[in-house]
Structure formats: structure tokens, C-alpha cells
Amino acid sequence: MFKGWPSICSLFVFTRPALIKSWAMDNNWEKLRQFIKGKCFLKSDKPIFRLTSGQMSNFYFDLRRATLSPEGQYLIGNIILEKIMELGLSPAAVGGLTMGADPIATAVAYSSYLRQKPVEAFVIRKEPKAHGTMKQVEGNVSEGDHVIILDDVLTTGKSTIKAIEAARAAGLKTMAAIVLLDRAEHEGRKNVEALGLPLYSIFRKEDF
Numbered sequence: 001m002f003k004g005w006p007s008i009c010s011l012f013v014f015t016r017p018a019l020i021k022s023w024a025m026d027n028n029w030e031k032l033r034q035f036i037k038g039k040c041f042l043k044s045d046k047p048i049f050r051l052t053s054g055q056m057s058n059f060y061f062d063l064r065r066a067t068l069s070p071e072g073q074y075l076i077g078n079i080i081l082e083k084i085m086e087l088g089l090s091p092a093a094v095g096g097l098t099m100g101a102d103p104i105a106t107a108v109a110y111s112s113y114l115r116q117k118p119v120e121a122f123v124i125r126k127e128p129k130a131h132g133t134m135k136q137v138e139g140n141v142s143e144g145d146h147v148i149i150l151d152d153v154l155t156t157g158k159s160t161i162k163a164i165e166a167a168r169a170a171g172l173k174t175m176a177a178i179v180l181l182d183r184a185e186h187e188g189r190k191n192v193e194a195l196g197l198p199l200y201s202i203f204r205k206e207d208f
Helices: 005-014 017-039 070-086 102-114 158-169 188-193
Strands: 041-043 059-061 093-097 120-124 137-139 146-154 173-182 199-204
Touching: 017 041, 017 070, 017 199, 070 102, 070 173, 070 199, 093 102, 093 137, 093 158, 102 120, 102 146, 120 158, 146 158, 146 188, 158 173, 158 188, 173 188, 188 199
Parallel strands: 093 120, 093 146, 146 173, 173 199
Antiparallel strands: 041 059, 120 137
């Protein structure tokens, strides 16, 4: 009756925490991949999608459907937080150019709080505020803080680069850039890394 019981017990008792953690990370990654593939990945036989670069493409990732959804927020927050820990980085805050990076940054901040390792979220306006504090970077960050720049999709790298430059102009110390999806075209990665910053991606186009 209990023939399989010892092996089942050993799976939970003797499996190393690192392996359990790795399994959970892989499981969340696959769940998010399936979510994006099913709800965010749009394709056409003809190049009908205009990208922010102005170029036309026959595929498009509408990642707002993921980054603004309850399930997407949960998965993205945990996956990117795990990525940051895997890289051995300890940023004071994460953020990027509005609005693509905004829900990603808040998801990471929320997940970090639940783990009792809080990381702040910040927002970079496309242009400095024209009134009040006149700031371009909003959030609980101060000059000298070490931060990670986030973005949803990397194509040419223009929005990621703008975020890096704005963060540096505000006196923040940029540690790395993490994008949810790298389209792996138009030298986006090369353009970002030319600023002397390592860039990491959770997904690439070929994952879909």
C-alpha cells in the first residue's frame, strides 16, 4: 500500500533548497512564456505592425496584456527578482522609462516586499516634470543609489538607453539593464551595452 512512500518522502526531505528554488523559477518562466505566447504574441503574413522605432514588422508583442494582468504581475515580479538574485545584485531600486517599465518595476517591488527584501520602484518620465519638483525620475530614490533599469521590449534599445541616461543624469548608479523580451534585432543589445552596462533578457523572440 505504501510502496512508493519512502521515495516520495525523500523527494521533499532530501531535495536541496537550491533545486526546489530552481524548479519553481523554471515553472514560473514556462507559465509566463505560455501566457505571452497565447495572449501577447501577434503575427501576420505581412508587416502590418509599426514598432516604436517606426519600422514595420510582421510580428508584435503586446506585453501590456501580461504586465498589467494579475497573473502576469505575479509571475514577472518573481521571475525578475529571482534573476536579480541569481546575478548577485543588490539594487536599492528598479525602474525605467514610462510606461513600459512601470508595471514591471512595481511587480518586482511588491514581490520583494513579500520576501522581506524590499527593493524600491521608480519611474522615469519621458521628459522632466514641468512644474513642482521639476524631476524626471520619480520614486524613493536618491543620488548615489544603485539601480537596475527595466524595460518590457528591446528592439533598437532606444527607450532603455533613454532611461539609463536619465537615471545617470539624476545621480543614480546603474548596475545593469533587464528586459522582459529581447526581439534580437536592430542591434538593440549592442546599443545598450555600448553604454558600458550589462543587459539581460528573460525571453528572446525565438522562445515563441
